[in-house]
Amino acid sequence: MNTSGTVVLKKKKDKPVRQGHPWIFSGAIARVEGEVRNGDLVRVVSAKNHPLAIGYLNNNSQIRVRLLTWQAETIDDTFWQSRIAAAVERRRRLNIDATATRLIFGEADQLPGLIVDQYGDWLVMQCLTLGIDVRKEQIADALLAVTGARGIVERSDASVRRKEGLRKVTGVLRGEAPPAELEVVEHGLRFGVNLADGHKTGFYVDQRDNRALVAKLCAGKDVLNVFSYTGGFGVHAAAAGAKSVVNVDSSVEVLDLAERNFERNELTGEFIAADAFELLRHYRDEGQQFDVIVLDPPKFVNSQRDLKRAARGYKDINLLAFQLLRENGVLATFSCSGLVSADLYQKIVFGAVIDSGRNAQIIQQLTQAPDHPVLLTFPESFYLKGLLCRVW
Ligand code: SAH
DSSP: OOOOEEEEEOTTOOHHHHTTOOEEEGGGEEEEESOOOTTOEEEEEOTTOOEEEEEEEOTTSSEEEEEEESSSOOOSHHHHHHHHHHHHHHHHTTOOSBSEEEEEEGGGGTOTTEEEEEETTEEEEEEOSHHHHTTHHHHHHHHHHHHOOSEEEEEEOOGGGGGGTOOOEEEEEEEOOOOSSEEEEETTEEEEEOTTTSSTTSSOGGGHHHHHHHHTTOTTOEEEEESOTTTHHHHHHHHTTOSEEEEEESOHHHHHHHHHHHHHTTOOOEEEESOHHHHHHHHHHHTOOEEEEEEOOOOOOSSGGGHHHHHHHHHHHHHHHHHHEEEEEEEEEEEOOTTSOHHHHHHHHHHHHHHHTOOEEEEEEEEOOTTSOOOTTOGGGOOOEEEEEEEO
C-alpha cells in the first residue's frame, strides 16, 4: 500500500464507512497518524484499529477524506486504469443513443472528485478535489489508455474547487485541441458543443432522455423552452413536429449556438434573450399561452443558506408557467439542486399550482440519464428531479 499515514476514526463513527459511504467528515476523525500532506493517500481505521478503507485526505475541506477502496490495495496506475475501465464498460452496456455521454460520475463510479464526459473523440475532465487534482496526469494516462481518445480537455472550473483550496484550471490537457464547435449526435439530432467554455463540460448530457421524452408530447404544439441553453429541449421538440418553439435564455452567446443547432437539424425556432422571470410575467400580462413549457433552470441552491430564496425562485417560475399553459397543457419542470429533495421540489410545485388556481397531475417523475447513476451507498449522487405534469 502506498499510503502516507492513518486516519483513526472516533468511536461509533465507522458505520457509514463500513456501509460504503465514500466521505469522512472532520467530526468523525479522532486523529491522523503519520506525516500526511493534503492530497496524500491515507489508511482509515476504526477506533479499535480495524482497517476499513483507503482514501485521499484534504484538511482544507470539511470532507476530510474521500474513499477510493475498501480493500488493502495499492493506488497505482493499474488501480486508476481498472476503475476507469469498469466505469466505461458500465456505460457501454447502457447502449446510449448519443455521442455525448458521461463516462465517470465521481463518487457514483467510486472515483470521488472525478467527472469525465465523452464528446465524440474527445474527453472533458473535471477535477473537483485536491486528491484528484494532484493525480490528474496519472488519471489522464489511464483515460487515454482505456478510451483511445484524441484529446482531453480539462474543465476544472467548478466553484466547488474553492472548498478544496483549488483555483480554476482549464485548457487542453492531452492530445489534440477539439474543434471550437464539436458536433455530437443525441437520439439522431445534431448539436454543436463548445468544450472550451460551454457550461459544465459543454452540454447538459444528463437531460438526454428527458429531452426525447418531452418531445413526444410536442407534435403540433406551441412550445416554450425556458432556460434553453443551446436549445436541447427545443431542438428535440421541433424535430418531433412542434408547431412553434420559443427558446428563452439570459445569455446571448448560448442562444447563438441554440440557433445554429436548430439550423444544423434544418429546424426553425425563435430565440429570445431575456430574464426568464421577467419574460414569463410579460407573457402572462399579455395573455400569451403555450401548450408545452419546459423549465430547466440552473442550480439555484449552492448551500443551505440559499434554500429559502431558491424555493421562492422555483415557486415563482412554476407559478408563471402554470398561468401560461393552455387547457391540457404540459409542464416539464426540473431542479438540479442536490440540496432540494424530490419531496421538497414536489411541495414547491404543489404551492405553485395552488396559487395558480389550476389543476395538475404528475404524469411522470423524471431524473438524470442512466450514465449519471445513483450509487445506493451514496444517495447524494441523486440530484436531478423533474416532474412532467398535465395541467388543466
Ligand atoms: N435545458 C438546457 C440546460 C439549461 S441550463 C439543456 O437541455 O441543455 C440553465 C440555463 O439557464 C443556462 O443556459 C443559463 O444561461 C440560463 N439562465 C440562468 N438564469 C437565467 C434567467 N434568470 N433567465 C433566463 N435564463 C437564465
